Amino acid sequence: MSKQRETIHIVIATDNHYAILLAPLIKSVQANHKTGEQIAFAIIDNGISKLNIQKLRSMVDGNDYTLSFHEMESVLPRDMHLPIDGTGMPQITYMRMFAPYIVGNTAKRVIYLDVDMIVNRDISELWSVELDGRTVGCVQDHSATVSCEWAGIPNYRELGLDPETKYFNAGLLVIDIEKWKNENIPQKILTCVEENKDSLLLADQYALNVVFANSWKELDHRWNCKAGVDVKDPFIMHFIDIKPIYSSYNGSQFYKNEFFRYLKMTPWADFKIVPNYVRVFRKGFYKVKKTVKKIFALK
Template sequence: MAVKNNKIHIALASNNGYVVLLAALVKSIDCNHLSDETIFFHILNDKISLKNQEKVNQAVKDSEKIQLRWIAAENVFPKDVKFPADNSAFPKTAYLRLFAPYILDKEVKKLLYFDVDMIVKNDVSELWNIDLQGYTMAAVLDVGKTVGCAWGGIPNYKELGLPADAKYFNSGLMIIDCEKWRQENIPQKVFKAMDDYIEHVNYADQYGLNVVFAQNWLEIYPLWNWFANNYHPKPKCIHFLDIKPFFKSYQSDPEFRKEFFKYLDMTPWRGMPLKSDFYRLVHKAMIKLKKRLTKIGS
């Protein structure tokens, strides 16, 4: 049964390095929300500076239907959490989404999650009112589409007894049944899948999520998670999977970069110049180094 009330709950996770993505996403959702619901943003905050938090607040200060709730990462992760030691450049910030349903009030039955490297072009209430049909979560097919995709998917799908053509989703957008998510201990299952098959983990918790939900998730319209490397005239949500649009080395569709800056320019980051690749490459290298050091110390 679809959840229809006057509140929409959205979880977003970011660190200080990608706060401009967060700001543009929030503003895009604000601008395109035409129905009457109040949107509650639960921002899972991985050391975003107070100055930058205030900038995001300023971006929507005149919006009567937007409320922001900032939640520090240390209050989202369980105290004894042990992160899988994969070899990816995904930071711990990526895992915040797994725990989002646990920091909401129990009366919140449903949650939308967006990666911050997205721009929403349609009214988010359309997504909110999708019926989960009894599933714990809904998502859009990933670029590779199946678990047997040679360069993505689940590398050990045969070992797991999955058919090669089983569908594989992108975890950047999820509709979540909060009660089922908690009842099924999804974070624990995702981390266990990653730990058990760590040599096959390619895209951090997206691997674990696809193992846990294999052949048991609701597929939704692809325009709600449209990948920026492939132009479409009317995407509902643009996802900048590759190099982000504020870097000089951005390689995806140029029209989608314009869309990003259209919304960013409605925030205190208006007129921000493009950044060199130095920050991006150093940031990725530091994440990988920290993971190696953690392995050595464990």
């Protein structure tokens, strides 16, 4: 009897607008994976069209790679409600905290990736990093510490945190599933958001940094490199700000070239750059949608 292959579990959350970003991300993982593990992509789906799902499914063979879709509403526990914050970020960003709950009972860990990433390294190297008994491994954000005015924790003093406490970017998480579940991290995140809503910056990234302050495993910074900073030899490129699909993209040209190199290997090979007004409208739409939800929630 042949030995069963290990499975690397990767969870990504997206809506239909950013389904196009998912394609080169998947392709980049495939192109750089050289070891023998099976890779299981699990997508938390907030309205991806049937056509886009069909295109994405055509990229996997069902043997070395599998692709499953999980509707956002079905992943969210019945007794939990996503926060309606004042940021311009979509609510689906909070869904990363449920990544450990959709990969099956035999999985020991899971990698969560933001959809706006490109993987330039064998994902098995990230899969095998040591967490040294910590619940989560991540990369320090370019904002560096909780005292950063534009991306940190504004009320760090009230929370008893030293201003030099390191602050991580939540776009990449390597999660110990058993510890995450035992510590009931989703409830801790939602409680943190509710208790600190007047200080909330960057949605769940704020809460994750509060919950895991001084207790996360720091990974090599090359596993999460912001396109605007242009770190050399990036293992994972992260288009945190303006995405390369927009005409107003202002990050690294090399990162953009890599994005389109992988995109051309997908069913979106003929994609044309999107005007910037679409991006601006989209961010405004998220804010209006949250405002309307908040109004109805108060009634």
